[in-house]
Amino acid sequence: MARILITSAIPYINGIKHLGNLVGSQLPADLYARYARARGNEVMFICATDEHGTPAELAAAKAGKPVADYCAEMWAVQKELSDGFRLSFDKFGRSSSPQNHRLTQYFAGKLAENGLIEEVSEKQVYSVADGRFLPDRYIEGTCPNCGYDRARGDQCENCTKQLDPTDLIDPRSAVSGSTDLEVRETKHLYLRQSTLKDQLDAWIDGQEGWPILTTSIAKKWLHDGDGLQDRGITRDLDWGVPVRKGDEPWPGMEDKVFYVWFDAPIEYIAATKEWADAEGLDDSAWRRWWRLDEGADDVRYVQFMGKDNVPFHTLSFPATIIGSGEPWKLVDYIKSFNYLNYDGGQFSTSQGRGVFMDQALAILPADYWRWWLLSHTPETSDAEFTWENFQASVNKDLADVLGNFVSRVTKFCRSRFGEAVPGGGAGGAREAALTADLQARLTAYEGHMDAIEVRKSAAELRAMWAAGNEYLQEAAPWAVFKEDPDQAAAIIRLSLNLIRLYAVLSAPFIPDASATMLTALKAEDAEWPDDVGAALDALPAGHGFSVPENLFRKISDEEREEWQARFAGVRS
RNA sequence: GGGCCCGUAGCUCAAUUGGUUAGAGCAGAGCGCUCAUAACGCUUUGGUUGGGGGUUCGAGUCCCUCCGGGCCUACCA
Secondary structure, eight states: OOEEEEEEOOOBSSSOOBHHHIIIIIHHHHHHHHHHHHTTOEEEEEEEEBOOSHHHHHHHHHHTSOHHHHHHHHHHHHHHHHHHTTOOOSEEEETTSHHHHHHHHHHHHHHHHTTOEEEEEEEEEEETTTTEEOOGGGEEEEOTTTOOTTEESSBOTTTOOBOOGGGSEEEEETTTOOOOEEEEEEEEEEEOGGGGHHHHHHHHHTOSSOOHHHHHHHHHHHHSTTOSOOEEOEESOSSSOBOEETTEEOTTOTTOEEOHHHHHHHHHHHHHHHHHHHTTOOHHHHHHHHBGGGTGGGEEEEEEEEGGGHHIIIIIHHHHHHHTTSOBOOOSEEEEEOOEEETTEEOBTTTTBSOBHHHHHHHSOHHHHHHHHHHTOOSSSOEEEOHHHHHHHIIIIIIIIIIHHHHHHHHHHHHHTOSBOOOOOOOOHHHHHHHHHHHHHHHHHHHHHHTTOHHHHHHHHHHHHHHHHHHHHHHOHHHHHHHOHHHHHHHHHHHHHHHHHHHHHHTTTOHHHHHHHHHHTTOOOOOOOSOHHHHTTSSOTTOBOOOOOOSOOOOOHHHHHHHHHHTSSOOO
């Protein structure tokens, strides 16, 4: 039994996330959290919404609502969807929480005490009509290079040339279209990451077994050009964590907030405090997960994220932690993911291309999506969602291999022996071989899950399901029954126990179907098995059960074609 | 422009980090079974590992080069 702290990258508050976002961190994190709990570990699984920044302010304005109201509504929507996908967060927090405000200000104060904060005066584009400073990519104009008239201030999408906003010809605000722009002087706080470069480098070198994707991104930032650069941690916005030095005001920074990348990862910690506060627990309850001097020395901390988030988790957030000079818990293992593409292109939030979380749940239950997404997780390279592949996987793996196994066993038993585990007979060589095979597969499954090898875990689980069908075909209880009902009873008794075992082992992937199986079997014991032989003896002769409805229905060709057409274009 | 990643069977992916004859699932073909959601099982077809060159006793794996795809490049978050 160990203590495992798990965080998923926190999704941005703005809008409903698509399946690519889901499989890029939250879903595999949930798989691991469920597995870790099932193995008897003490788990703290944290996620939250990332609520600050310019896009949230603009989306709220567009919706005609105060930002705080808009974020509260969107948080509720995202929370409902995460529940719908059975994401088992211990806390789904909010980066705008008072807890995060205080903690972010606290860290900033510590960094300042340690001489790691510098005030830098810089020039930024200000839009008079919008009454706000504009990030580079919110300025549009004509590209001086290729003449494209919708080039953004950071880069021209047409010729891919990197730009400075002042390079643009006829620049205008992407928010309002106003050309009333001016360059204004503004003062910001910078985190002096460059002074922590060697410490960060040594820390990353000390990590064992991190994916290439993770370390190569970190190394690039550390060593490219002049090495790790200092970064601004404040912004001229209204919505965010007000800049304060711990509990003290920060002179000259009165109207500024911290920049999202600084406060968002701190929310991992703050959300754990949100959890403790909501549970009515005192501070030691969350600090024992995060403070090495207050009980977190035996915690293993695993982070899940998409590859775009790696620099913040390998460098920026560790810089905050290390720079504080206090014994806060650093991450032990980072699991990063590539992207999921949609039917030959990218998922697109702006174009509504692909399947979004709400739409997915409207057409099929969570387990169908969980199974496909997890068994196709983009671990080694980008993966691709196609409706043909989705239909084939769901129909074959879930309906035919697992669902049909449950169906054939329970219905055969009901018709020959009634709705109770039959007694009589005994296992022989075939049953011993099956048990040994499953024991070996269980060990492999656990190995892959421990290593967070998601696709390999799924393949091994499927192989265990398939082993049940192979066994049944060989044992042929329908034929044996005619000559030797006791022997057929022994085969079916084992098969019913196999269903219970599958329910337990499959729960991290398909929690709802697992629950249905356990309920049908009236099984009270859902403990993770140490010994397969013992686990296949859990339901004794005479134990009642009921035949469940089919666990999974099949996706028809007509449905597939309809969905393919419906989700190809603009979200309605 | 610079950096990194990827390219393996019709499709989705493996290959113990340089080690026998490159393996699974799906799809296809054949056979079997009849308990079950026309489900299940067995057998089987299918590869110049993107092209070319090199290092090595040995290369999918390392090096060079070309082709194709993707990501990042610090003010989106």
